[in-house]
Amino acid sequence: MxxxxxxxxxxxxxxxxxxxxxxxxxxxxxxxxxxxxxxxxxxxxxxxxxxxxxxxxxxxxxxxxxxxxxxxxxxxxxxxxxxxxxxxxxxxxxxxxxxxxxxxxxxxxxxxxxxxxxxxxxxxxxxxxxxxxxxxxxxxxxxxxxxxxxxxxxxxxxxxxxxxxxxxxxxxxxxxxxxxxxxxxxxxxxxxxxxxxxxxxxxxxxxxxxxxxxxxxxxxxxxxxxxxxxxxxxxxxxxxxxxxxxxxxxxxxxxxxxxxxxxxxxxxxxYWRFGDYLGIGCGAHGKLTLNDGRIIRSAKTKHPKGYMDLTRDKLFQESVVEQDDLGFEYFMNRFRLLEACPKAELLQRTGLSPEIEEIKSRLNSALQKGLIVETESHWQVSELGKRYLNELLTLFLE
Known part of the structure; x- marks a missing residue:
């Protein structure tokens, strides 16, 4: 960020x-x-x-x-x-x-x-x-x-x-x-x-x-x-x-x-627009943007008996999404949607700029492979990208 x-x-x-x-x-x-x-x-x-x-x-x-x-x-x-x-x-x-x-x-x-x-x-x-x-x-x-x-x-x-x-x-x-x-x-x-x-x-x-x-x-x-x-x-x-x-x-x-x-x-x-959600119940996952700007993911105890027996302070696991992972997490979700993805949303939901070299190089690679198309304000998954979605998402893991 x-x-x-x-x-x-x-x-x-x-x-x-x-x-x-x-x-x-x-x-x-x-x-x-x-x-x-x-x-x-x-x-x-x-x-x-x-x-x-x-x-x-x-x-x-x-x-x-x-x-x-x-x-x-x-x-x-x-x-x-x-x-x-x-x-x-x-x-x-x-x-x-x-x-x-x-x-x-x-x-x-x-x-x-x-x-x-x-x-x-x-x-x-x-x-x-x-x-x-x-x-x-x-x-x-x-x-x-x-x-x-x-x-x-x-x-x-x-x-x-x-x-x-x-x-x-x-x-x-x-x-x-x-x-x-x-x-x-x-x-x-x-x-x-x-x-x-x-x-x-x-x-x-x-x-x-x-x-x-x-x-x-x-x-x-x-x-x-x-x-x-x-x-x-x-x-x-x-x-x-x-x-x-x-x-x-x-x-x-x-x-x-x-x-x-x-x-x-x-x-x-x-989910796909990288919004926030609380997750309650056995094994439920949550993703929250905190007041200080950090993005965290949480997971609750999986087994029903454990969930209902454990004290509250042992009920969950929590981790902060690191900056190096934010780009992949955002695009992994966002590119499941076929609607156009506003460039401004990346900054709003992650604090990342499209001009960051790690983001820019991966987007350029996706563009060169024909997996996405780009306008001045948006990115969008192409028909080819829809067919080879896993290849598109893998670009953000490299």
Whole structure:
């Protein structure tokens, strides 16, 4: 960061991520911090109220540590409740949680509050209870409409339940909802992938997350790899699927996110634009710009028992983002978005000037390779850069 630059965190949007770690069973591809319900337990055995109490204590600690005297002047623009499967929690638990959050930190007038839901845990009355609790956006983890593929992925729902969840989401008064779909599934053909996508489009969700299955370390698929489609098939799926989505009126605004007009996910936009966010709950991560201009990242204890047993001073880890890492962290996030990136934003969010030699040389390299285009005021990922995003991001690691 330039010594003369002091970041003004009042100009940086603030969001909140809440992690609820439990799920019915762990999926073989999942590397998220999730914990299957123990054998012999049911959904009703989850420690809802106890966990909500710890979440609110966690939030109080973060507010005291990071927001100090400006909690009221930095209202939350969005909340995302992820997991795990947050829809395992009751409407009452969500109501207590969101009311407790609002008692501790201000909400913007048009706050977006998203809850992740598994179709296998969805019913109309539960969705209505979430809306009454304050949730105005649902993200439904469908992944596929092919029952055989769902079984291979370890999902607990079937195609009928997936469609039903979307119909319920349309009916309960949400501002928006998202359907998550994966492609590049084990033994999946181009036709199979496009059939899934066509079914998702037919349900008319305002937002679609459409992304390729990847094999991550510490997953069952990593230790017992399935047969995945070859690169040529994956590219055909991506190319033909993108054309289908465009034809249906969806606009790609991020590498794996498409939306109808005005229905982009505000919470995810804040991540990619290098905004600030608190993270509460097991394994939750946060990124905050402090009053003194430093940028820190935090991570909470991962295991539910440890999270609820540990004293507050042992609950988290924290590190300052070093100046040498800021450029990569900013562009790694920003270049996931297909919108133009204002040059002024780099200075506003990081304190770095585009004229710093380390930044300038990497941007020039990206320009020479045709991975980005440049105007007097903006950079933007090119069509080539969209296809070779990893190569573009790697430039900022060198």
């Amino acid at each position: 330039n010594p003369e630059i002091r970041l003004n965190n009042q100009d940086i949007p603030l969001a909140l991520y809440i992690h609820i770690p439990w799920c019915v069973q762990k999926c073989p591809y999942c590397d998220f911090n999730s914990h299957g319900i123990k054998q012999g337990q049911s959904q009703q055995d989850l420690p809802e109220q106890e966990y909500v109490m710890h979440l609110l204590q966690d939030l109080e600690q973060d507010i005291a540590r990071y927001l100090a005297n400006n909690a009221e002047t930095r209202p939350l623009s969005s909340i995302f409740i992820g997991g795990g499967t947050p829809s395992l929690f009751s409407g009452d638990a969500m109501k207590n949680l969101l009311q407790g959050v609002q008692q501790r930190i201000a909400f913007s007038d048009d706050i977006e509050i998203t809850l992740e839901a598994n179709p296998g845990t969805v019913e109309a009355e539960r969705f209505k209870a979430y809306v009454e609790a304050g949730v105005n956006r649902i993200s439904i983890g469908v992944q596929s409409f092919d029952n055989q593929k769902l079984s291979r992925l370890g999902r607990i729902h079937d195609s009928h339940e997936a469609c039903n969840a979307a119909h319920i989401a349309h009916s309960v008064g949400l501002n928006s909802f998202n359907i998550d779909i994966m492609h590049g599934l084990p033994d999946q053909s181009v036709e199979d992938a496009l059939k899934d996508l066509k079914q998702a489009i037919a349900l008319n969700p305002p937002h679609l997350s459409w992304y390729q299955l990847t094999i991550e370390p510490n997953t069952l698929f990593h230790s017992r790899p399935p047969t995945l489609p070859e690169d040529e098939i994956l590219w055909d799926i991506q190319e033909q699927g993108d054309a289908l989505l465009q034809e249906a009126g969806y606009v790609q605004y991020e590498i794996s996110a498409y939306s109808q007009t005005g229905q982009q996910c505000r919470h995810n936009l804040n």
